[in-house]
Amino acid sequence: MSKNILITGASSGLGAGMAKELAAKGHNLALCARRTERLEALQEELLAINPNISVFVRALDVTAFDDVFTVTNAFDKDFQDATGKGVERYIANAGIGAEGETVGKGKFAQNKRIIDINFTAVLAQAEAAMALFRESGKGHLVIVSSMSAMRGQRGMLATYAATKAAVAHLAEGIRADCMRKPGIKVTTLYPGYIKTELTGDNDKLPFIIPADKGCKLLVKEIEAEVDEACVPAWPWKPVGFLMRNLPLKQVAKLN
Ligand SMILES: NC(=O)c1ccc[n+]([C@@H]2O[C@H](COP(=O)([O-])OP(=O)(O)OC[C@H]3O[C@@H](n4cnc5c(N)ncnc54)[C@H](OP(=O)(O)O)[C@@H]3O)[C@@H](O)[C@H]2O)c1
Known part of the structure; x- marks a missing residue:
């Protein structure tokens, strides 16, 4: 059944790719990011893929935390006006990767920015989405x-990995909050390497897959409303088990 879906970080990579998959499946979309010209081009592309859906776009810098709430509520109204229902699924996807630096090398501001975008802003997105979901049940x-x-990952990935562990725990905590609310689901996605602007030109990253394939697999897990999923499951599920259980000495060799 068609849903009203909001995606943050929809101007490129996984956000844009998931939007295309979801449009083809007949879902209405609300898309945000800072690069609005990209969003407008994507809006046209999505309406060409499926002229029967509604697609709304708005500028959002997720580090302007108050704006996360304003934009979420504005999209909710867009959907209410168009379909009589508000935001039904919220994909907190916006994030950055490659900007980190080894802790202790004088780049606190750079590493803190990763926390602002990948964690604090995800908390803002979860707050804004859950306020709507709690109200509607x-x-x-x-x-x-x-x-x-x-x-834990070493070097330039240390802060990035910490933020991604933090958002996974945040999601699990919200899932625990909602155990007695059968209408509310929380999914945590753990993508492996998928080729986007975030991975850049580095084709040698282990098990890297093309964006279209990655987005298809991500959307499959989203549509199934699973609690959590490594994507793709092979080889990342067993790799995840090893990462969690191997001695740090061996894990440190993996990145
Ligand atoms: N690709 C992978 O291998 C991989 C693996 C694991 C996890 N992930 C996660 O997947 C998510 C999407 O990444 P991607 O690979 O698709 O990278 P991407 O192509 O670089 O896309 C990142 C998206 O986040 C948005 N974004 C960044 N900073 C923002 C800000 N301050 N405010 C609002 N939007 C912002 C960007 O939009 P604007 O620049 O237009 O604002 C862009 O749409 C991230 O959370 C990333 O950590 C990716």
């Missing part, structure tokens, strides 16, 4: 974590 929150959440 139903909804689906999707949090995009990462396989790097499975264990």
Whole structure:
């Protein structure tokens, strides 16, 4: 059945790819990011894929935390006006990756920015989405974590991995809150390497897959409303088990 779905970080990579998959399945979409020209081009593309859906776009810098609430509520009204229902699924996807630096090398501001975007802003998104879902008694929150959440990572990935572990725990806590609310679901996605602007030109990353394939698999897990999923499951599910259980000496060799 068609749903009203909000995606943050929809101007490129996984956000844009998931939007295309979801449009083809007949879902209405609300898309936000900072690069609005990209969102407008994507809006046209999505309406060409499926002229029967509604697609709304708005500018959002997720680090302007108050704006996360304003934009979420504005999209909720867009959906209410168009379909009589508000936001039904919220995909907290916006994030950055490559900007981190080894802790202790004088780049506190750079590492803190990763926390602002990948964690504090995800908390704002979860707050805004859950306020709507708690009011209506139903909804689906999707949090995009990462396989790097499975264990502490060294060097430039240390802060990134910490934020991805933090959002996974946040999602699990909200899922626990909602155990007696059968209408509210929370999904945590742990993508492995999927080729996007975030992975850049590095094709040698282990088990990297193309974006279209990755987005198809992510959407499959989202549509199934699973609690959590490593994507793709092979080889990342067993790799995740190893990451969690191997001695740190061996885990540190993996990145
Ligand atoms: N690709 C992978 O291998 C991989 C693996 C694991 C997890 N992930 C996670 O998947 C998510 C999407 O990443 P991606 O690979 O699709 O990377 P991407 O192509 O670089 O896309 C990142 C998206 O986040 C948005 N964004 C970044 N900073 C923002 C800000 N301050 N305010 C609002 N939007 C912001 C960007 O939009 P604007 O720049 O237009 O604002 C863009 O749409 C991230 O959370 C990432 O950590 C990716």
